[in-house]
């Protein structure tokens with residue numbers, strides 16, 4: 001069992017309680033999320049599924065402490081994030097959450113290895129960070145391209161660099177937005193298997209996707225269907 005799982009087994013990696021998000025779209029106030037509640041324990045791989053525009057990205061941004069809800073509570077690894085100021089929220093985000101964005105947000109001019117190390121830069125990159133980065137690069141089959149610029153990597157390699165970067169700070173919660181959108185079947189299946197392994201390490205993994213190759217993959221613990229701003233009760 002990993003140290004994460006052993007640390008505090010009773011604390012949920014993620015707890016979302018009655019989250020509401022209203023947005024002014026330039027014409028009117030719209031309710032994007034209308035009372036979303038769910039929990040994630042360490043070891044779980046959970047999918048958020050819903051049609052385009054159903055609020056998946058908005059929910060992920062709130063869960064990942066990048067956006068505040070209009071009302072409701074979010075706890076990450078026992079810490080309440082919803083009412084914090086951005087500075088404190090950013091600190092929790094950095095310590096507790098790994099995020100893989102839909103467009104990955106790699107820095108093309110940096111090497112794969114330096115992209116993985118980016119989250120360590122604010123505290124200063126230490127030897128232990130480099131050791132962890134090299135272990136992650138190896139785990140995801142990236143050792144041979146570690147010193148190549150991100151711009152020269154293949155789509156699958158870029159995806160795995162983004163995943164390694166999201167794990168560098170040993171987060172309790174990993175959040176991914178459409179991680180397989182542009183990948184062929186073999187690479188999509190590989191990513192799904194890697195996410196399952198990451199969950200088994202003792203993290204909670206939350207993935208927004210419509211991709212059946214991920215949703216139907218072994219290791220998925222639950223599928224949350226988002227519709228009308230709510231999570232539909234599971235049948």
Ligand SMILES: Nc1ncnc2c1ncn2[C@@H]1O[C@H](COP(=O)(O)OP(=O)(O)OP(=O)(O)O)[C@@H](O)[C@H]1O
Nearest residue numbers: 023024025032050051052053054055056057058059
């Ligand atoms: N900052 C914003 N200002 C105005 N409207 C917004 C804003 N953010 C999101 N929306 C709207 O909220 C709705 C939900 O958006 P969101 O991106 O969360 O959906 P999604 O389920 O992730 O969609 P997709 O699958 O297409 O990525 C959309 O109608 C979007 O246009």
